Amino acid sequence: MASRSIRLAVIPGDGIGPEVVDEGLKVLDAVAPSSGLAFERTSYDLGAARWHRTGETLPDSVLEELRGQDAILLGAVGDPSVPSGTLERGLLLRARFELDHYVNLRPVKLFPGVSTPLADVDPGDIDMIVVREGTEGPYTGVGGVLRKGTPHEVATQESVNTAFGVERVVRYAFEQAAARPRKKLTLVHKDNVLTFAGDLYQRVLKRVGAEYPQVSTDYVHVDAATMFFVSQPQRFDVVVTDNLFGDIITDIGAAIAGGIGLAASGNVNPDGTAPSMFEPVHGSAPDIAGQGKADPTATILSVAMLLDHLGAGDAARRVEQAVSDDLAERSGLGARSTAQIGEAIAKRVSG
Ligand SMILES: NC(=O)c1ccc[n+]([C@@H]2O[C@H](COP(=O)([O-])OP(=O)(O)OC[C@H]3O[C@@H](n4cnc5c(N)ncnc54)[C@H](O)[C@@H]3O)[C@@H](O)[C@H]2O)c1
Ligand SMILES: CC(C)[C@H](C(=O)O)[C@@H](O)C(=O)O
């Protein structure tokens, strides 16, 4: 069978980013020959080291190169030696915004044999997808500061929500819900306080929902959602929420599903006007960087999402199965290094 050629951009980034990406690529190399895809990889030197050297975060020329790729795999960005926000906004958010990643897809699933801090959880109780809006909300950078450094300083950070932006992400979430057995979509917001944005989300949910009579909908305030994630995770099937709420609840989602080292994500451009970008939910973890302690599983599961996105569903399922088998045996294996976990999963995929 002739393989379809895929241009894959790899952005290892900072801290544990390069360590976990190495393992993700080992697994990709193991599955690629039987995936129907042939990957041509280009690695991009972006992150703290480049910023120190050149002052650049994501130069226009690199952004244009990224646009020409079919998909992107990213490790993590951010480093204590760089002012907070410089790389997060200048590199990661710039890529998400410029490449119109309006869906930030974050599955929250407890794999068999993985321990969760929650008591009395049955298999299947933690199995949801968070559809986080990716290009709007409080993330756009609208706002500013007056009288900085004085006792009268005023800092504003506005949440931008457009009918266009809300409708497209809500519609995507309905499509996800319609394709799942439970067919349930929960809007998570804070419409009792953020009345303008919350009301827009509510009206769009109702209007678009009329086209999906088979999907049941409900609404949970974000503060209550943080509680229900921990006390009744089985309430949730597909969740749609804004950019900031989605950021916060998916770290909780990671914690209930076995830890941040297992949480995968895709920054998806569903219209295909630019490449989608896959990355673990976690950050650069400076506290453990360079020690071989990082769990590469989140990145490996992000590789599975990347394969799925590229139409290689069978290969994606094989990677997920290999991860699931590895996780099922993990508790008996003692501590393993980043590379040992990656190699064990790659071996399962190959053989
Ligand atoms: N997508 C991204 O690139 C991304 C996401 C989150 C945070 N960040 C950035 O990363 C830096 C650190 O942020 P933070 O400390 O809030 O979040 P973090 O996710 O990097 O780390 C939080 C905690 O989780 C642990 N952890 C994270 N990933 C792990 C893994 N794979 N295996 C084992 N343990 C893991 C860390 O050791 C740390 O104790 C900051 O600069 C932040 O802005 C980047
Ligand atoms: C680093 C930061 C910009 C990012 C976000 O807030 O989206 C991160 O926390 C994430 O969850 O991917």
Ligand SMILES: [Mg+2]
């Ligand atoms: Mg986050």
